[in-house]
Amino acid sequence: MSGEANKYDASQIQVLEGWEAVRKRPGMYIGSTGERGLLHMVFEVADRAVNEVLAGHASCVDVTLTPDGGVRVADDGRGVRIDEAGASGISGLEALLTRFQTGPGTGGRHDVTLGFCGVGPFVVNALSSRMTAEVRRGGARWVQEYARGVAVTPLTEAGTSTGSGTTITFWPDADIFEAAEFSFDGLAERFRELALLNKGLEISLTDQRRPGESRAARFRYPDGARDFVTLLDEPEETPVHQHIIGFEREDPRMAGTVEVALRWRDSQEERIRSFANSRPTFGGTHERGFRDGAAAAVTAYARKQGQLTTADPDLEGDRIGEGLTAVVSVKLDHPEFEGPIRDLLGNAAVRVCIEEAVQQHLGRWLEEYPERAAAVIGRIINGVRRA
Template sequence: MSGTAGGYDATNITVLEGREAIRKRPGMYVGSTGIRGLHQLLFEVIGRSVNDVLACGGGCVDVTLTHDGGVRVTDDGPGVPVEAAGDTSSACLETLLTRTHPGAGPGNRHTASWSVYGMGPCVTNALSSRLMAEVRRGHTLWVQEYKHGAAVAPPAATGPATGGGTSIAFWPDAGIFDTTDYSFGVLAKRFREVALLNRGLSISLTDERPPGGVRSVQFQYPDGPRDFVAFLDAETGAHVTPDIIAFDRDDARMAGTVEVALNWCGRREEGVRSFANSVPTPEGGTHADGFRTGVTAAVNTHARQRGLLTTADPDLTTDQVSRGVTAVVSVKLDSPEYEGATRGRLGGATVHDCVEQAVREHLGTWLARHPEQAAAIIDRIVQEASRN
């Protein structure tokens, strides 16, 4: 049967583009119309701000959950270029807020990714009942308002401004989302992670909604993953060795960097947290596997060299060595490879080899320089292994 005979032809096809497509199928762009999608609206906006300030070497991003159900994200970056100001060297404000940017997905070593979507603030704009953008750039304050993703008017210069930066306030569309009530706890956890993984970045979260008064937290960590391990150990109340072992290395072979911090504590289970471009990889991957291989090799080599294992003793296994380890393994790559659409597991054999070598060499050096602590760690591993 032909398409025409069946009553179906080109006139039956509706082409949706831009905000119409986003509003028609919001789940395709933010994952759901539930709380997860609601949080993604904010992540699309704060991701741009964070990367703007990181590109400048660091800075502040302030997020406020307003009493009227909106969210305001303000940064002290250079300010989004405004077309009316004559600066067209990069994407202007209206382009940023009305066109998707799917190429931003996994990010690169100089950016902090926030999700598997990475479509940009235009998605937030399209799925909000209202959005207000303010840009401080070129000593001028520019303002533009949107409703349901459409500009009310072009950007307008409203007066002088000091410094640079961008502020975007939006109100999620209650006709699209099941809830517009943001979770302070979920946001604080994610903001803390990103701040811990990116030195020089400050993220604050203020909640104006509680009837008992405003609550606010700020996250800034000068020592990166080292601070992350200290935080994880403090959460569990675990007994730790005096020093947290931490290092970072650039490696051209994997076109990126690796940062590692680890500690042996009194717990019996392993606690390794892995990240790729600041996004958690809950299923691990080649960076986490390379870390475990490197730690095992360094411990066995040191134990053999110092006579802590006899020639009759078998090598310690990865499971034995990793028991009781708290660690953060963070790689930042120009072109990360993932296994699966959800990007829960990192791929790439080169990443495994680079991380393994870096861990083996740096941990081996630390063990050699701290023989008493190394002996105590290995003795604990051996004793635990003998009981199992």
């Protein structure tokens, strides 16, 4: 083959922008074109609605799987802006639905990102055969329609409205997605988890896809992480202590808050779930701090009660987990994620802050409930000595 035929230069590079790039490689933006990707489509649209509730501007989010294969996400918040967004010359609504977001929200601890990487509803629009948007704001109702990422009608006033809010409905493009459908259980799992981690959040999920077989669920948990521990524990398991230990604390050293709940069960299985800004994590400084703090509290109390002698070494953080169910949730202004899929929390200050908080609170609980403490400590020490 000649040198000319092997020549490769910039003229051969194809640059795709906007909706074309999304439709060319959808997996880069939502993870897959199967069931997982469909779930993330819902999460990317629900992001903004959820944050309206958490900011105190709305009371609930309603998600509906419609009979014609679409998904409707509605809230009773302020309504997306319909005036021009900056120098773009288009409305705030159209900018939201036709422009990339820069990534996870900038609200720090007060902002939740449900989707694959916080790319926003524009990606959903680009991967949908059709999308409709309704905004109720300032006493008026406004509507606009889109197809495959492009507005096909102008933003039009369509009557009056007595309330405010935003409703976005989309239909995934059958040319892109495999023969898969939205998983009600998959959506319910994430929405339940989100409501457990945010006490003021209410989300409803309704499935209308099959006539006569409608399903519905409502998620709202006033006790937060304590409710989470209750749900994680199996009904047939016997708690070592009925009372769920829990606390919340803000610490300026880590620029954020921590919520912890825990209980030991008569089981050998450890269940520790950790989250950062409502995002599931698989370890990191918050989980390490929790383990170290719990081990320090248990060690100090056991030595005081004579259950550990001076010859016994201190208990380590990895040795207190047998039968333990715990939820550790931090909300940080500046989270630092590590790992190939950003599932490890790396903020160094978090470990120290949580270790101190857990040691203090658990240590106080052990002192206040000596009978329960004896059962917990005895179980842990017997497990360590058996190992």
